[in-house]
Amino acid sequence: MKSPTEKLFTTIPIFFSHGMQAKVESLSPSAHKPWAAVESWIALGIPLSIIPPTPVTREQLARAHDRAFIDANLDGRELNGFNTKAADVAASLPYTSGAMLGAARDAIRSGLVAVAPTCGFHHAGHAKAGAFCTFNGLMVTALALNAEGLSQRVGILDFDQHYGDGTEEIIQTLELTS
Ligand SMILES: [Zn+2]
Structure with a gap:
């Protein structure tokens, strides 16, 4: 069995695939950011x-x-967070939330760090997309961890420049506060 110090010198798991990306002309770089981030870490x-x-x-x-x-x-019947109905945005959405969930599960199991190079989550509400966010992968992940019995209490530390209004709206809509 490895000591905690030895474990720190393993590689960092990054949950990424090109399926997380979408070709979008937008003010927000969200749809292109996952690979840009991974590429910079590799460099x-x-x-x-x-x-x-x-x-x-x-x-x-x-x-x-x-x-x-x-x-x-x-x-493709409703406007996404980019205010389009683009098929490649729709196709990327299960992968961005999937990356967040995969990284969270990995971190819980290893007790170490895992990374999902995603964005575009925290303004998405229960039935509302906006501000470049369509689905709230933070809440999808938190509720999956609850359902899978991996964690009963999940903290979300949101360091974005603005407030995670979608996250709060989902918590209130589903009456998750206690
Ligand atoms: Zn934001």
Whole structure:
């Protein structure tokens, strides 16, 4: 068995695949950011293990979001967080939330760090996309960890420049505060 010090010198798991990206002309770089981040870490020589994320299912998304809202977005019938109905944005969404969930599970199991180079989550509400966020992968992840029995209490530390209003709205809509 490795000592805690030895474990620190392993590679950092990064949950990434190109499926997380979308081709979007937008003020926000969100849709292109995952690979830009990973590429910069590789250039810096940071020891990484790249793990392709498993996309979340509609059922997993439905723990945090209204089911009709999920279906309309994934099927291209409703405006996404970029204010479009672009198919490649819809296709990327299960992978971005899947990366967050995969990294969270990995970190809980290892007791170490794991990274999901994603963004575009915290303004998405229960049945509302906006401000470049369509699904709230933070809440999808927190509720999956609860459902899987991996963690009963989950903290979300949000360091964005603005407030995570979508995260709060989901917590209030689902009456998750106690
Ligand atoms: Zn924001």
